[in-house]
Amino acid sequence: xxxxxxxxxxxxxxxxxxxxxxxxxxxxxxxxxxxxxxxxxxxxxxxxxxxxxxxxxxxxxxxxxxxxxxxxxxxxxxxxxxxxxxxxxxxxxxxxxxxxxxxxxxxxxxxxxxxxxxxxxxxxxxxxxxxxxxxxxxxxxxxxxxxxxxxxxxxxxxxxxxxxxxxx
Numbered sequence: 001x002x003x004x005x006x007x008x009x010x011x012x013x014x015x016x017x018x019x020x021x022x023x024x025x026x027x028x029x030x031x032x033x034x035x036x037x038x039x040x041x042x043x044x045x046x047x048x049x050x051x052x053x054x055x056x057x058x059x060x061x062x063x064x065x066x067x068x069x070x071x072x073x074x075x076x077x078x079x080x081x082x083x084x085x086x087x088x089x090x091x092x093x094x095x096x097x098x099x100x101x102x103x104x105x106x107x108x109x110x111x112x113x114x115x116x117x118x119x120x121x122x123x124x125x126x127x128x129x130x131x132x133x134x135x136x137x138x139x140x141x142x143x144x145x146x147x148x149x150x151x152x153x154x155x156x157x158x159x160x161x162x163x164x165x166x167x168x
Contacts, residue, residue, distance in 0.1 A: 036088050044073040044092075051093040052111040065112060068119025068150070075122045103145045113149075120150025124157045130164050 039047045045058050048069060058066060076095045077087065085091040099118055100109065124144050131137040140160060147153045 036086075036090065039087050039089065039092065044077055045069050047089055047092045048073050048076060048096065049111075050089065051096045052114060054111050065115055068115040071119040071122040072115055075118070116150050117145075117147075120147075120153040121145050123150070124153045128157070128160075130161060 045066075049056065049058065058069065061069070076092055076099070079095050079099075080087050080091050083095075085095075096114075097107070100107065100114060103117055103121065105114055105117060121141070121144055125141055128137050128140065131140065140156075144153045144156060147156065
């Protein structure tokens with residue numbers, strides 16, 4: 001006859017029936033920090049400043065920074081529209097981070113440097129209408145984006161305009 005040994009069954013613990021907390025995606029975490037209502041045209045500049053972590057009033061900024069802020073705000077609004085995003089604070093924050101990455105700026109770069117670089121590139125880009133070839137225009141734009149400040153960008157644009165004999 002076969003010897004059979006029976007063991008007692010292990011104790012089964014009661015199953016946890018609680019509902020787990022939903023995973024908070026990065027988009028969800030952004031919505032806690034930024035308004036999710038559409039940004040009005042007159043609030044674009046302040047929204048850009050908020051994305052940069054600046055709580056100052058726009059009117060207290062130097063004129064050059066105000067000019068750059070206006071350029072950056074309009075440029076970011078156009079990008080948001082072209083991507084089909086909602087014009088809310090989190091969209092401006094995402095686009096700003098994308099622009100900083102594309103231009104080789106660090107996440108913790110000084111806000112005035114970010115405004116100067118992006119605003120300078122946008123102003124310079126507008127001045128490139130004299131370059132007919134899209135490939136040449138794109139290559140020159142990338143060269144502009146690598147410049148350290150808007151003054152050197154403007155100098156490059158003026159040199160390029162001289163090459164094309166714009167004023168002659």
